[in-house]
Amino acid sequence: MNIFVIIVTYNGMKWIDKCINSVLNSTLYAKIILIDNGSTDGTLEYISNNFPQAIILPNQKNLGFGKANNLGIEYALSHNCDYVYLLNQDAWIEENTLEILVKTLNKHKDFGIISPIQITASKKNIDKNFAKYCSKEHCKNIFDDFILHKEIQDIYEIDFVMAAHWLIARKCLEKVGGFNPSFPHYGEDDNYLQRLKFHNIKFGISPFAFGVHDREYRELSKNKIIHMNYIEYIKIASNITTKASHKAKKIFRNFLTSFNLCLKFFTLKPFGLFFSFLFNLKKIKMNNKISINSDFAFLNLN
Structure with a gap:
């Protein structure tokens, strides 16, 4: 498997060690593509000095999430990727996250994208926005299966999960493409999943894989x-x-x-x-x- 983890950074010194090291410690090897959006806090220099494994694509200005990720996706596709994993700079994975997700997505060919369960940095709670989309309205059967002790599926179809943790199959990128540049920042993941639905490709979550998204204490300004x-x-x-x-x-x-x-x-x-x-x-x-x-x-x- 040829897997590329794409990380977009912008002043991410607070999280970058945990983020990149989590990929390096993965049980499934993946190459790292890092797109820096013009950081001014030393993020780019720190990564260059401490993580020579990373393929760095620096920008002079902040392109936003979607356009920057498109640069990483273009690089991965042109280097024969089988999968790309979109990983936020304020997020990190467990050692077996990639391995579980790749096996699951490879098994379920009708799915194009899969996300792990996204949890808080304390690992004591599910990310609140992630939990919202795991309701029965958006994700059929997952609560029933857990609460009523039914057989747990290895993948559950869901309407939406933010793109802090997305494993995307090459076949999905070939059909759907990259992020829509109409979006300056935010909303591009909603749009991508709408397009996924238009092309009759499914989006799912794995109940057996976990990824941290460290944002539980942020307030909406x-x-x-x-x-x-x-x-x-x-x-x-x-x-x-x-x-x-x-x-x-x-x-x-x-x-x-x-x-x-x-x-x-x-x-x-x-x-x-x-x-x-x-x-x-x-x-x-x-x-x-x-x-x-x-x-x-x-x-x-x-």
């Missing part, structure tokens, strides 16, 4: 709340599985949320971002067509 409201416009407009009439209704509802945020935070920034969305709508629609009609969408493999 005012600026991030406003930014995520802006991202919601792009998510709605970029969803190729939703009819235009339904998109219009959702955009109007999100506009009402923008209005409420203006009142709540005494700022016109949500309205400004709404007009930015309208300005970029033509490009968003063009990217939608690319994601439907192109294999290796958004990836430059020349």
